[in-house]
Amino acid sequence: MTEPTQGRKEAAERDRILEHSYDGIQEYDNPMPQWWVVTFWLTIVFSVFYYLNPFNTGVGSGMKAEYDADMVAFRAAHPANSGGGNARELLAVVARKSEVAEGKKIYAGKCAACHAADGGGMIGPNLTDNAWIHGGTIDSIYATVNNGVLAKGMPAWGKLLKDDEMQEVVAYVWTLRGSTPAKPKAAEGVVAAQ
Amino acid sequence: MTVAAVAAHPSAVTPLDAFSYDDDIVRKFMVACVAWGAIGMLIGVLIALQLANPAFNLGLEYTSFGRLRPLHTNAVIFAFGGNAFFTGCYYSTQRLLKARMYSDALSKIHFWGWQLIILAAALTLPLGFTQAKEYAELEWPIDIAITVIWVVFAVNFIGTLIKRRERHLYVALWFYLASIITVALLHIFNNLAIPAGLFKSYSIYAGVQDAFMQWWYGHNAVAFFLTTPFLGLMYYFMPKAAEGPVFSYRLSILHFWSLVFMYIWAGPHHLHYTSLPEWASTLGMVFSVMLWAPSWGGMINGLLTLRGSWHKVVNDPVLKFFVIGITAYGMSTFEGPMLSIKSVNGLAHYSDWIIAHVHTGALGWNGFITFGMIYWLLPRLFQAPLYSKKLAELHFWIGTFGIILYVVAIYSAGVTQGLMWRAFDETGRLMYPDFIETVVRLLPMYWVRVVGGSLYVVGVFMLAWNIFMTWRARPAVYTEQMVFAAPLAKRWSEPVIPKPTGEGLIGWVRAMRYHRKWEAMPVLFSVMVTIAVAIASLFEIIPTFLIKSNVPTIASVKPYTPLELYGRDVYIKEGCFNCHSQQIRPLRYETERYGEYSKPGESVYDHPFLWGSKRNGPDLAREGGKYPNLWHVTHFNNPRDIVTGSLMPAYPHFAKTPIPWADIQTRVGVMAMLGVPYGNAVTNAVSMAKKQAQDVATDIEKNGGPVGLQDMEIVAIVAYVQRLGQDIKLANAAPPVAARATTTPAVAQSARRMLP
Numbered sequence: 020m021t022e023p024t025q026g027r028k029e030a031a032e033r034d035r036i037l038e039h040s041y042d043g044i045q046e047y048d049n050p051m052p053q054w055w056v057v058t059f060w061l062t063i064v065f066s067v068f069y070y071l072n073p074f075n076t077g078v079g080s081g082m083k084a085e086y087d088a089d090m091v092a093f094r095a096a097h098p099a100n101s102g103g104g105n106a107r108e109l110l111a112v113v114a115r116k117s118e119v120a121e122g123k124k125i126y127a128g129k130c131a132a133c134h135a136a137d138g139g140g141m142i143g144p145n146l147t148d149n150a151w152i153h154g155g156t157i158d159s160i161y162a163t164v165n166n167g168v169l170a171k172g173m174p175a176w177g178k179l180l181k182d183d184e185m186q187e188v189v190a191y192v193w194t195l196r197g198s199t200p201a202k203p204k205a206a207e208g209v210v211a212a213q
Numbered sequence: 214m215t216v217a218a219v220a221a222h223p224s225a226v227t228p229l230d231a232f233s234y235d236d237d238i239v240r241k242f243m244v245a246c247v248a249w250g251a252i253g254m255l256i257g258v259l260i261a262l263q264l265a266n267p268a269f270n271l272g273l274e275y276t277s278f279g280r281l282r283p284l285h286t287n288a289v290i291f292a293f294g295g296n297a298f299f300t301g302c303y304y305s306t307q308r309l310l311k312a313r314m315y316s317d318a319l320s321k322i323h324f325w326g327w328q329l330i331i332l333a334a335a336l337t338l339p340l341g342f343t344q345a346k347e348y349a350e351l352e353w354p355i356d357i358a359i360t361v362i363w364v365v366f367a368v369n370f371i372g373t374l375i376k377r378r379e380r381h382l383y384v385a386l387w388f389y390l391a392s393i394i395t396v397a398l399l400h401i402f403n404n405l406a407i408p409a410g411l412f413k414s415y416s417i418y419a420g421v422q423d424a425f426m427q428w429w430y431g432h433n434a435v436a437f438f439l440t441t442p443f444l445g446l447m448y449y450f451m452p453k454a455a456e457g458p459v460f461s462y463r464l465s466i467l468h469f470w471s472l473v474f475m476y477i478w479a480g481p482h483h484l485h486y487t488s489l490p491e492w493a494s495t496l497g498m499v500f501s502v503m504l505w506a507p508s509w510g511g512m513i514n515g516l517l518t519l520r521g522s523w524h525k526v527v528n529d530p531v532l533k534f535f536v537i538g539i540t541a542y543g544m545s546t547f548e549g550p551m552l553s554i555k556s557v558n559g560l561a562h563y564s565d566w567i568i569a570h571v572h573t574g575a576l577g578w579n580g581f582i583t584f585g586m587i588y589w590l591l592p593r594l595f596q597a598p599l600y601s602k603k604l605a606e607l608h609f610w611i612g613t614f615g616i617i618l619y620v621v622a623i624y625s626a627g628v629t630q631g632l633m634w635r636a637f638d639e640t641g642r643l644m645y646p647d648f649i650e651t652v653v654r655l656l657p658m659y660w661v662r663v664v665g666g667s668l669y670v671v672g673v674f675m676l677a678w679n680i681f682m683t684w685r686a687r688p689a690v691y692t693e694q695m696v697f698a699a700p701l702a703k704r705w706s707e708p709v710i711p712k713p714t715g716e717g718l719i720g721w722v723r724a725m726r727y728h729r730k731w732e733a734m735p736v737l738f739s740v741m742v743t744i745a746v747a748i749a750s751l752f753e754i755i756p757t758f759l760i761k762s763n764v765p766t767i768a769s770v771k772p773y774t775p776l777e778l779y780g781r782d783v784y785i786k787e788g789c790f791n792c793h794s795q796q797i798r799p800l801r802y803e804t805e806r807y808g809e810y811s812k813p814g815e816s817v818y819d820h821p822f823l824w825g826s827k828r829n830g831p832d833l834a835r836e837g838g839k840y841p842n843l844w845h846v847t848h849f850n851n852p853r854d855i856v857t858g859s860l861m862p863a864y865p866h867f868a869k870t871p872i873p874w875a876d877i878q879t880r881v882g883v884m885a886m887l888g889v890p891y892g893n894a895v896t897n898a899v900s901m902a903k904k905q906a907q908d909v910a911t912d913i914e915k916n917g918g919p920v921g922l923q924d925m926e927i928v929a930i931v932a933y934v935q936r937l938g939q940d941i942k943l944a945n946a947a948p949p950v951a952a953r954a955t956t957t958p959a960v961a962q963s964a965r966r967m968l969p
Contacts, residue, residue: 083799086799132856141847
């Protein structure tokens with residue numbers, strides 16, 4: 020087998036030193052490594068192709084179109100929950116101690132910052148009295164928690180909590196009624212029918 | 214040695230000039246480099262501690278994360294990196310050109326001027342004077358000083374080029390030249406602003422355009438302050454330390470020009486998925502991808518210069534530092550193009566991944582090249598043997614170990630958080646809807662970073678000790694080595710360069726010998742570099758500014774009220790943008806978490822833009838109206854009262870610091886000068902602001918909050934935060950009913966109605 024011409028030529032070029040010298044520093048006239056040259060040109064070819072985007076095979080349909088398509092597919096796969104709570108089902112949860120205890124934990128993490136740890140109210144209204152701004156039945160409380168009161172800074176927790184967590188935390192809030200908080204906020208809203 | 218080399222030169226028949234090199238200035242820059250480096254890195258350790266435990270904010274407004282983070286970045290980039298560049302540049306330029314610096318006086322002005330600028334930064338940043346642009350935080354008087362000192366440096370450098378005794382410019386000098394020219398352009402055009410006080414100004418650009426200019430600057434600060442200067446240093450000190458020729462002259466030509474031309478386009482990759490027009494961010498991405506090979510050209514030329522000398526690495530700490538430094542350069546310049554790919558960027562942007570990427574480059578490349586260079590210089594500058602080679606070896610190992618701990622921990626943190634942000638459960642809800650869940654998960658990694666970073670700083674103190682002890686062994690008087698070299702002849706023509714035989718045109722192009730002629734013409738060379746960087750800049754800047762459709766306006770977006778504008782200035786002063794973005798990307802997990810994605814028309818009055826680049830806390834683009842005023846008052850006073858585990862510093866001083874009412878009129882006036890339609894507010898900003906402040910304070914009081922806040926900064930920043938993202942809601946919905954008068958969004962709206 021004979022050595023390819025290319026190889027011989029490269030061997031001849033290898034480590035040929037250039038005549039100049041700067042403060043004693045010299046330079047070889049070595050050819051650039053093949054793989055480097057290939058990488059250099061390939062990235063350029065890729066970039067031109069990607070930017071020109073023939074038949075949407077480069078950059079694609081654009082970030083907004085992609086986002087819209089993603090949202091449509093996602094909404095179809097995950098229909099929004101009904102937003103309503105079933106009163107009978109919720110009252111059944113209230114009766115189950117372990118679930119109320121779970122609800123208490125969620126309350127401590129998400130609600131206590133505004134409604135106080137004991138439900139006495141602070142940034143948000145008092146949850147221990149009989150007065151309710153957005154309805155005092157258990158299903159209307161569920162609706163308030165689920166949809167939030169965005170104008171007043173109450174988030175829509177239905178987007179953040181799972182269905183069972185929603186039920187647990189609403190059940191816990193229901194049990195707060197009639198308790199005696201340390202620093203109760205003055206009653207707001209309409210007194211609920213007993 | 215130099216004398217002998219000159220004597221052998223054919224031109225030795227002409228009379229030789231006798232001169233000496235100015236090494237005193239090199240010693241000065243070197244000491245400044247290490248001193249500022251140690252300070253900047255210690256501040257880095259402090260802010261790393263703050264992210265692990267907010268108690269390290271020390272309860273002072275001056276030492277909170279938002280104010281110290283810019284101090285850390287400015288100190289390590291411009292004080293450590295800058296002085297390192299000047300150290301190596303002043304040493305090598307004189308020797309490569311066989312000429313003393315053009316003017317010793319200019320050298321001294323450059324040195325002292327630069328150190329004073331750093332001192333000014335160290336004082337003003339903790340005081341909260343900032344332009345809110347990353348790595349360009351310094352306020353306008355300091356910016357002017359930087360410009361002047363940079364021009365002094367440029368004149369000194371170019372003057373030395375003119376009186377050089379070496380006909381051709383070596384590759385290191387090409388890199389220095391490109392750095393000097395481009396940094397000047399970047400600095401001037403990004404910092405254009407109108408002053409609104411001694412240490413307060415507003416960027417002349419707003420929103421999308423300001424973001425574009427900032428990242429054109431920001432990315433190229435990395436390119437022309439941390440990459441090209443250090444490549445220049447590598448090209449001088451690597452072959453010196455390895456005592457062997459550079460691997461490939463042709464490679465240095467191709468990678469130099471492609472690097473200089475391509476880098477400048479890449480900035481918009483910092484703005485993927487933002488309101489920046491997509492054509493620009495796509496351009497930023499493809500040019501970043503194309504930068505991979507040019508960057509690696511430098512790595513190859515550095516590492517392959519060691520061919521046949523690898524055995525020396527075992528015994529030489531200098532070469533060890535260079536090998537790891539160049540390897541880190543290779544790693545981060547592979548990672549950079551990868552991060553610029555949109556889908557990768559979607560995961561990494563706003564996360565710690567970027568911080569890890571930056572520190573591979575900064576600790577590995579900039580740090581280790583600097584340390585290697587200093588160890589090589591020490592015996593030469595102090596004319597005494599290095600105090601302890603063992604200590605230098607130890608510095609190398611402890612530094613390397615520190616880098617590994619740092620980057621492994623922070624890469625893990627970044628990827629963890631990025632994945633948590635985008636995780637959905639089977640019901641289609643965000644798996645981690647509370648932002649804080651994605652923060653507390655990172656704490657162990659943050660502690661590892663503290664350890665890694667501290668080890669690295671310990672290494673720097675070892676270096677400082679080595680410098681000190683070597684300096685102590687210096688001679689009573691430094692010997693000034695006389696150098697003899699012939700001046701350049703006035704008339705001269707480049708010898709005809711023989712074409713490589715039998716290879717035709719392609720061979721001639723490939724051999725690149727024609728480039729040699731340009732190396733003897735520094736003026737032409739500078740012009741070519743300027744053209745290369747200017748073309749790229751103009752190709753992106755002109756359309757961004759001129760095409761109206763790039764920023765579709767939204768009719769309901771109105772200027773901030775005077776009080777909100779002041780609140781925004783408080784937000785800027787505290788550096789809130791260091792941890793909170795205001796830019797929601799059109800990605801499902803972003804809009805589910807934060808709300809509708811950000812539109813270009815929303816930030817048309819944002820001088821400067823405050824989109825942010827990192828989320829240590831959640832995005833705030835839709836924060837307005839999300840919580841009641843009292844929530845914010847309580848939260849600012851101590852975030853942990855509301856969010857358990859929050860890392861945010863407490864801002865109790867907001868409720869105690871009075872609003873300087875008189876300043877508000879000036880600031881509104883400057884905004885109006887910049888074209889913000891302020892209408893009536895131009896004359897009665899103060900009374901408008903006072904009225905809105907009273908409304909906010911009354912609302913806080915009515916809900917059981919603290920009393921008498923109407924003159925305090927807290928109402929201004931609350932008013933600002935409550936305004937964020939409100940205007941676009943008006944574009945989407947019918948005007949809200951008046952019954953909401955007690956809520957803050959309504960307060961903001963009523964105040965806004967006073968505007969035209």
